[in-house]
Amino acid sequence: MSKNAKFDRAEVVEKATNLYWEKGYHGTSMRDLQATVDLRPGSIYAAFGSKDNLFKEAINHYANSTGKLLQLCLDETSSPLAGLKLFIRKITIENRENAPSDMCMIVKSISELTDNDNKELLDEAKALLNGVESRFADIIEDAMQTGEISSNKNAMDLARYMQVQIIGLRTYSRVNDDQTIIEKFIDDIFVGAPFH
Amino acid sequence: MSKNAKFDRAEVVEKATNLYWEKGYHGTSMRDLQATVDLRPGSIYAAFGSKDNLFKEAINHYANSTGKLLQLCLDETSSPLAGLKLFIRKITIENRENAPSDMCMIVKSISELTDNDNKELLDEAKALLNGVESRFADIIEDAMQTGEISSNKNAMDLARYMQVQIIGLRTYSRVNDDQTIIEKFIDDIFVGAPFH
DNA sequence: ATGTATAATGAACGAGTGTTCCACTTGAAA
DNA sequence: TTTCAAGTGGAACACTCGTTCATTATACAT
Incomplete structure (x- = not known):
């Protein structure tokens, strides 16, 4: 053996994720990344191989963190749908100011x-x-089990519906960030047609 | 006077729009553009000034074309809501194969x-x-005038709702392009909660 | 036919791109 | 304490980026 006391890989991935998240894949240069993770090209390429590979690791890290946040929301609420709603509120409103985008x-x-x-x-x-969508479907099936949603609904349909609402809302919130409007919209999602 | 028989500016803007639309602002290089519009840098810079300016002209052209398509849909249907629905169907399904993205x-x-x-x-x-959104609001107000929608609804709210649905659906359709699912989703938009 | 203003060309510029390479440093095993 | 594989730093590579500009071609007015 020899040396192995390197940089904190998790911390580097976290920083890289935030930069990619903010500026996008094409908008982020390796020199931007080198500066924000404070590593020289040699180290980055030894550890990650390429810009693409680092991006892949970053977006996977992002998906992972988001999954954990969703689980956290489910854990601290009393029902699957309440957890889902809290999750949406968190990503669109509460975590907004700290998020890169x-x-x-x-x-x-x-x-x-x-x-x-x-x-x-x-x-x-x-x-x-797609992973997120099937996680949503699982949650909705839980909600059907507990009777929170009528069980003659299709979980995949509802998951898809949730997905579209969240994608649409988050993108829309970039143009109109009136908090009360966003909150009202979130409320409406859960009384939307697919739920009845 | 002197020479003035130049290239067809509208045609160049159209081609540039399609390229930007497909590859995005950062993903499109001036050399890509030079090739697809078949002009040398000098001509492009004389006519448009910069990459940014050409993009601005392109995205305005895009918004214009989309506006015309919407009007066309309204003209060939029997009600404001039917026109809106046809418009959504066109952009998500019918025009899909020919569109750059x-x-x-x-x-x-x-x-x-x-x-x-x-x-x-x-x-x-x-x-x-935002321009699109207020156009939607106008159409919805027409629908309220003709009684197609209850007139105690708020047109801006419904316009916003339409906007979120379209944004979400078009993005979602990039991951799941099952046509019957998209069609079903479009139907559901118009029986969604905000309409009742 | 000639002169002239304008448009089109394409080589070239400096800066920035992702990536490589190698000398240098490090720290655990011997 | 010596050894040496692994980690780091940073100059440099080949290429592409957006953009400029001197040159050449063009078509109208005279």
């Missing part, structure tokens, strides 16, 4: 990446968004 | 541009999206 990093990535130029990263982002 | 170019731009690095273009895009 108003929008979901996965959605931003899906929006800017193309099949022609960045197929691999795009597919990664799509897979992660 | 599944998503709305304005939304893509709002998603990728930042206040720090591209404030001017971002503000332009936001203004255009």
Whole structure:
């Protein structure tokens, strides 16, 4: 063996994630990254291999953190739907000021990446968004089990509905960030047609 | 006087728009543009000034075309809401294969541009999206006049609701492009809570 | 036919891109 | 204390970026 006391990898990924999240894949240069994670190219490339690879690790870290936040919301509320609602409130309102961007990093990535130029990263982002959707479906099935939602509904349909509302709302909130309007919209999501 | 038989400016803007729409602002290089509009840098810079300026013209052209499409949909249907629904169907399903991207170019731009690095273009895009929203509000007010919608609803609220649904659905359709699901979703938009 | 103002061309500029390479440093094993 | 594989720093590479500008081509007025 030899030396192994390097930088804190988790911390580097966290910082890289925030930069990619803010500026997007194309808007972030390796020199931007080098500066914000305070590492020289040699170290970054030894640890992550390429800009693409670092991005992949970043977006996975993002999805992971978001998943943990969702679980936290479910744990501190009394029902699946209440947890879901708290989660939406957190990402659209409460965590807004500290977040690098108003929008979901996965959605931003899906929006800017193309099949022609960045197929691999795009597919990664799509897979992660699908992961979120099936997590939503699980939660909704829990809600059907407890009777919070009528059990003759289709969980996948509702999960999809949730997904569209959140994507739409977060993007919309970049143009109109009136907090009361956003809050009202969140309330309306849960009395929307698919739930009846 | 002297020479004035130049290239067709409208045609150049159209081609530039499609490229920006597909690849985004950062993903499109001036050399990409030079190739697709078949002009040398000198001509482009004489006519448009800069990459930013050309983008501004492109996104305005896009908003204009979309506005015309919406009007067309209203003209060939029997009610404001039917027109709106046809419009949504067109942009999400019918025009899909010919379009450079599944998503709305304005939304893509709002998603990728930042206040720090591209404030001017971002503000332009936001203004255009707000323009769409007030157009929606006008249409909804028409629908209230004809009794298609209860007139104790708030037109701005409904316009905002439409906006969020369209943004969410178009983005979502990039991950799941099952046509029957998209169609079902469009139907559901118009029986959604805000309409009752 | 000639002169002239304007448009189009494309080489070139400096700065920035992702990435590589190698000399240097480090710290655990011997 | 010596050894040496692994980690780090930073100059440099080949290329691309947005943009400029001197040159050449063009078409109208005379």
